[in-house]
Amino acid sequence: xxxxxxxxxxxxxxxxxxxxxxxxxxxxxxxxxxxxxxxxxxxxxxxxxxxxxxxxxxxxxxxxxxxxxxxxxxxxxxxxxxxxxxxxxxxxxxxxxxxxxxxxxxxxxxxxxxxxxxxxx
Amino acid sequence: xxxxxxxxxxxxxxxxxxxxxxxxxxxxxxxxxxxxxxxxxxxxxxxxxxxxxxxxxxxxxxxxxxxxxxxxxxxxxxxxxxxxxxxxxxxxxxxxxxxxxxxxxxxxxxxxxxxxxxxxx
DNA sequence: CTAAGCTCTGACATCCATGTCAGAGTCAAA
DNA sequence: TTTGACTCTGACATGGATGTCAGAGCTTAG
Numbered sequence: 001x002x003x004x005x006x007x008x009x010x011x012x013x014x015x016x017x018x019x020x021x022x023x024x025x026x027x028x029x030x031x032x033x034x035x036x037x038x039x040x041x042x043x044x045x046x047x048x049x050x051x052x053x054x055x056x057x058x059x060x061x062x063x064x065x066x067x068x069x070x071x072x073x074x075x076x077x078x079x080x081x082x083x084x085x086x087x088x089x090x091x092x093x094x095x096x097x098x099x100x101x102x103x104x105x106x107x108x109x110x111x112x113x114x115x116x117x118x119x120x121x
Numbered sequence: 122x123x124x125x126x127x128x129x130x131x132x133x134x135x136x137x138x139x140x141x142x143x144x145x146x147x148x149x150x151x152x153x154x155x156x157x158x159x160x161x162x163x164x165x166x167x168x169x170x171x172x173x174x175x176x177x178x179x180x181x182x183x184x185x186x187x188x189x190x191x192x193x194x195x196x197x198x199x200x201x202x203x204x205x206x207x208x209x210x211x212x213x214x215x216x217x218x219x220x221x222x223x224x225x226x227x228x229x230x231x232x233x234x235x236x237x238x239x240x241x242x
Numbered sequence: 243c244t245a246a247g248c249t250c251t252g253a254c255a256t257c258c259a260t261g262t263c264a265g266a267g268t269c270a271a272a
Numbered sequence: 273t274t275t276g277a278c279t280c281t282g283a284c285a286t287g288g289a290t291g292t293c294a295g296a297g298c299t300t301a302g
Contacts, residue, residue, distance in 0.1 A: 004278060014279085015261065033268055035279060048228065055225030056177025058258070065232055087233055094226040097176030098219060100169060101186065105215045112205065112212070125248060135249085136291065144288095154298050156249055179288070 003028075006038045010046040017046070023059040025049055025066060055094065061086065124149075127159045131167040138167070144180040146170055146187060176222055185214045 007014045020026045021036070026045065028036040045066065052062045064083045128135045141147045142157070147166065149157040166187070173183045 002279075013261070016259080018281090019259075031268095033279080034281095035268075051225065051228050053259080054177060054221065055228065056175060084233065087229055091226060091229045091233070093172065093175050094222050094229065096172050097178070098222045098226065100172060101215050101219045101222070104186070105212060105219065109212070112209065123249075134290070137289080139250090140289075152298090154249080155251095156298075174289080181288095 001038050001040070003036050003038070006042060006046065009043050010050075012046055012050065020046070020049060020059070024063045025059060055090075057090065061090075122159050122161070124157050124159070127163060127167065130164050131171070133167055133171065141167070141170060141180065145184045146180060177225065178218060182214075182218060186218060 001009075003014050003017055006012075006017060017026065017036075021028065026038075026042060026049075028038045028042065031037055048066070049062055052065065053059070057065070065087065122130075124135050124138055127133075127138060138147065138157075142149065147159075147163060147170075149159045149163065152158050169187070170183055173186070174180070178186070
């Protein structure tokens with residue numbers, strides 16, 4: 001498919017699809033005209049990219065990480081240990097943030113529970 | 122304490138402490154001289170801010186989320202209906218942030234699971 | 243009191259992810 | 273074949289987090 005359709009199907013600005021390619025996250029084929037030609041699977045890849053970005057990873061890290069995901073797709077891709085370590089570190093940070101927010105929410109719940117009943121609705 | 126000490130104790134650039142204040146994440150008192158005067162508790166607050174930032178939250182989101190954390194400080198929360206509503210709204214924001222981070226972590230887990238076994242340690 | 247070291251504000255700079263636009267070429271339906 | 277929609281590249285702009293610097297005003301040890 002061409003870039004317009006991929007953009008429509010993912011909700012991601014064409015400009016960004018080109019940018020992701022430039023950053024090594026996507027590598028569509030090219031028609032003789034020069035038009036980019038994307039695989040069906042790129043739809044899912046783009047969504048993954050977006051999720052990883054919103055998780056706080058940068059494009060460079062994502063570039064090293066996407067091939068791992070592709071392992072699942074059946075291709076063999078060697079991944080160096082330090083990347084794995086990076087990912088684990090990032091996972092750790094996410095976990096900390098999650099726990100922090102969970103604790104905050106529990107506290108909030110306690111306060112809300114302590115609120116006079118007549119205010120609860 | 123003044124900004125230099127807070128910076129030293131948290132490892133966060135003074136420039137950023139001023140920026141966080143500007144974004145409504147910190148609001149130190151001011152000495153007559155105009156110098157910022159931070160609470161002891163701000164050390165922990167700054168660390169929290171950094172953790173949340175590295176988890177991919179932006180300062181605006183953090184600003185909506187930090188007040189919940191501040192309940193923890195043991196302050197009495199005046200319980201009028203609008204406060205209750207505020208708290209519920211805060212809880213909602215917390216829940217959203219938590220869910221986003223959980224989704225991010227799940228994705229990361231999927232990537233890590235796909236990593237070659239020999240690299241798992 | 244003075245010098246050294248802090249702090250203040252405000253401006254400018256940088257990096258990354260995005261947005262937007264212009265000018266030129268391509269595709270496809272009428 | 274023409275026209276409108278699509279795509280290409282490249283450049284410039286923006287927004288958020290961060291770094292850096294200048295000039296001026298505090299603070300405090302000596």
